[in-house]
Every structure is written in C-alpha cells, then in structure tokens.
Amino acid sequence: MKQGVLYAAAAYLMWGLLPIYWKVFEKMGAWEILAHRVFWSAVFVVAILQITGKLRNLRKSVSGKKTWATLFISSLIISGNWLIFIWAVNNDHVLESSLGYYINPLLSVLFGVLFLKERLRAGQWIAIGLAAVGVTVMTINYGKVPWVAISLALTFALYGLAKKKVQLESMMSLAWETLFIAPIALVYLLTLQVNGQETVTLLKGWQMALLASAGVATALPLYWFARAAKRLPLSTVGFIQYLSPTISLLLAVFLFHEPFTSTHWLSFGFIWSALLVFSISSLRKQTPQVQQPHAPQPNLALKKKA
Incomplete structure (x- = not known):
C-alpha cells in the first residue's frame, strides 16, 4: 500500500510538470511530437529490459488473445491521450487540460462501479453529480463542450481500467x-x-536532446502509474491524481x-466541491476499518490453536 502511494505520487508529480516540457x-x-514520443519511449523501455535481463522474456510474458487485445487497445487509448494533451499544451489549453484531469478521478471511480463492481456511498455519487454540473456550466457559458477536458478524462480513465484488467508485470x-x-x-x-515536411530540424541542439529524452519523460511516470495501479484500488489511484491537475x-x-475567468471559477468550484465531498465520503468509509477493537480474546485464540 505504501509503495503504491509513493509510485502514484511520483507519477502524478511528473505528469503535472509535463506542460513545461512539451512547451519546448x-x-x-x-x-510529429507524438511520433517522436512513442518511438523514443519504445527505445527507452527496450533498453531498460535489456539492461535488467528481462528482454528475452518479453515474448513469453503475454499469452491469450484477450490479453493481446487489451494491451493493443490500451496502447491506442494512451496514444490518443498523449496526442490530445500535447495539442492542448501547445495551443494554450493547459487550463482545460487541468480540468480534464480534475474530472478523471471521479470518472475512474464511476468506471470502477460500472466495470469492476466497486461500491460507492451516497456522498460519492453526489460528488460525481457535482462534477457533471461543473462541466455543464462551462459548456453553457462558452457555448461549446470542453472536449479537451472530457477527452483527456475519458481516455485516461479507460487506460486505468485496462491496466487493472491486464495481469502482467508493469x-x-x-x-x-x-x-x-x-x-x-x-x-x-x-x-x-x-516529403520534407519534418519540423524537428527547426529545433536547436539542446531541444533535440530533450526530444530524444521523451522516452524517459514518458516511460517513467507510466511505469510508476502501472506499479501503483497494481497495488492500489482504482479509486485511491484517482484520488492521488489531484496532484497533477493542481x-x-x-x-x-x-x-x-x-x-482564468468567472466562468472558470464557477466550473472549477463545482469540480473542487465534488472532490471535497468525495474525499470526505471516502475517509468516512475507511474509518470503521481503522478503528478496530484491540481487546484480547483468549477464548478465540485457544479455539484457533485447538
């Protein structure tokens, strides 16, 4: 549990700082940025597997059509998430991307209910409703659906769900x-x-070096997230994600x-209220499990020994 929390915190801290990286x-x-990101990520991961002696087990690590299909779908989903985020950062939609990642924890919880049969308290359902109101407020005031926010939240929630379904080393x-x-x-x-259409040649030397490091910037938080997803409930992983959009x-x-307009204040206000309600409800749910009686039960112990 402690390791899972540390992995999740490290992943979301790095994701929160990524807009600075992609602005370069x-x-x-x-x-084109996405293509470089995918390619250098693959190079980095293969290099790590080779160094750790795990590369020879890569082909044997997957068996069954369902696992292959889930991995392929998850790769498409996360690639779509990367593309939307890169576009948002370089087209001055970082604020809307942060809204998407505020919504994502609640969407992850909803997916946990729909697909993993997790149960929610009334307060947690209220939180999801408040988040929906926040998105609706922004849609009405701006006359368009905040598609960047919704797309980022949806793709990453689906990716988190896929990671829970795949029983494979991170x-x-x-x-x-x-x-x-x-x-x-x-x-x-x-x-x-x-075709002479590449724009990477417009970069300076240090920028090209940073672009080649996209594999590290991509693979490390994804690896940490995968480790966290294996150790924590989907709802807990979503809770820690508040760090990244903040x-x-x-x-x-x-x-x-x-x-940051008055509409943003109103919309984000509903989202933040939703997160507050959800957090309080989640903590109240865990309280009975923490405060367990510690009185000795000698008769029960003797029965177990017998």
Missing part, C-alpha cells in the same frame, strides 16, 4: 504498449522526412498566463 517543442506539430505491459505503436510512429516520421492549473495561470 511548440514549433512542431502535435502528430514494465512488460509498458513495453508492449509502446512497441505496438512504435512501427507506425517510425513510418510517419520517415514519411515526413522524405500543478498544471498553477502553471496555466501563473507561467503561461492563460485567462
């Missing part, structure tokens, strides 16, 4: 997810090169100077 490449197109799972998409990414990059929100307002 804002002269590039989102698809690094092996991450390796297959990147290797499925890496060939497509490489073909895309070569096509851009042949960092992104602060970056959007104070570093990237995106406007």
Whole structure:
C-alpha cells in the first residue's frame, strides 16, 4: 500500500510538470511530437529490459488473445491521450487540460462501479453529480463542450481500467504498449522526412536532446502509474491524481498566463466541491476499518490453536 502511494505520487508529480516540457517543442506539430514520443519511449523501455535481463522474456510474458487485445487497445487509448494533451499544451489549453484531469478521478471511480463492481456511498455519487454540473456550466457559458477536458478524462480513465484488467508485470505491459505503436510512429516520421515536411530540424541542439529524452519523460511516470495501479484500488489511484491537475492549473495561470475567468471559477468550484465531498465520503468509509477493537480474546485464540 505504501509503495503504491509513493509510485502514484511520483507519477502524478511528473505528469503535472509535463506542460513545461512539451512547451519546448511548440514549433512542431502535435502528430510529429507524438511520433517522436512513442518511438523514443519504445527505445527507452527496450533498453531498460535489456539492461535488467528481462528482454528475452518479453515474448513469453503475454499469452491469450484477450490479453493481446487489451494491451493493443490500451496502447491506442494512451496514444490518443498523449496526442490530445500535447495539442492542448501547445495551443494554450493547459487550463482545460487541468480540468480534464480534475474530472478523471471521479470518472475512474464511476468506471470502477460500472466495470469492476466497486461500491460507492451516497456522498460519492453526489460528488460525481457535482462534477457533471461543473462541466455543464462551462459548456453553457462558452457555448461549446470542453472536449479537451472530457477527452483527456475519458481516455485516461479507460487506460486505468485496462491496466487493472491486464495481469502482467508493469514494465512488460509498458513495453508492449509502446512497441505496438512504435512501427507506425517510425513510418510517419520517415514519411515526413522524405516529403520534407519534418519540423524537428527547426529545433536547436539542446531541444533535440530533450526530444530524444521523451522516452524517459514518458516511460517513467507510466511505469510508476502501472506499479501503483497494481497495488492500489482504482479509486485511491484517482484520488492521488489531484496532484497533477493542481500543478498544471498553477502553471496555466501563473507561467503561461492563460485567462482564468468567472466562468472558470464557477466550473472549477463545482469540480473542487465534488472532490471535497468525495474525499470526505471516502475517509468516512475507511474509518470503521481503522478503528478496530484491540481487546484480547483468549477464548478465540485457544479455539484457533485447538
């Protein structure tokens, strides 16, 4: 449990700071950045497996059509999540992306109920309702659905659900997810090169080095998230995710100077209220399990020994 919390905190801290990283490449197109991200992630993960002596077991780590299908679907889902996030950061939608990741914990909890048969208290259902009101407020006031926020929340909640379904060692799972998409990414990059449409050449040397490090920036938090997902309930993983959107929100307002209007205050207010209600309800649910009686029961002990 403690290891799971540490892994989740490290993952979400790094994810919260990623907008700074992707802003370095804002002269590039989102698809090209995504292709580089996928390719270098695959290279990094394979290198780690080779160093740790696990690469020879990669093919044997997966068996069964259901596992193969789940891994492939999860790779598509997380790739879509990456693309949307990169586009949002480089098109000044960091604030909306933070809204999406505030919604995601509640969506993860809802998926836990729908697909994993987890049970919620009344307060937790109220929290989900408040979050829905927050999204509705922003939709009505701006006249359009906050698709960046909803898409990010939906794709990452689905990815978290897929990780719970795959019974596979974390690094092996991450390796297959990147290797499925890496060939497509490489073909895309070569096509851009042949047609003279690549924008990576516009970068300076230090920027190219950072881009090649995208594998580290991508694989490490994903690996930590996978480790956390194996050790913690889906609802707990979602709770710790509050760290990531809070960092992104602060970056959007104070570093990237995106406007935070009265509509944002109202919409985020409903979301924050939802998270508060959900947190209180979750803590109250855990209280009876913590306060267990410690009175000695000699008769019961004797019976067990007998």
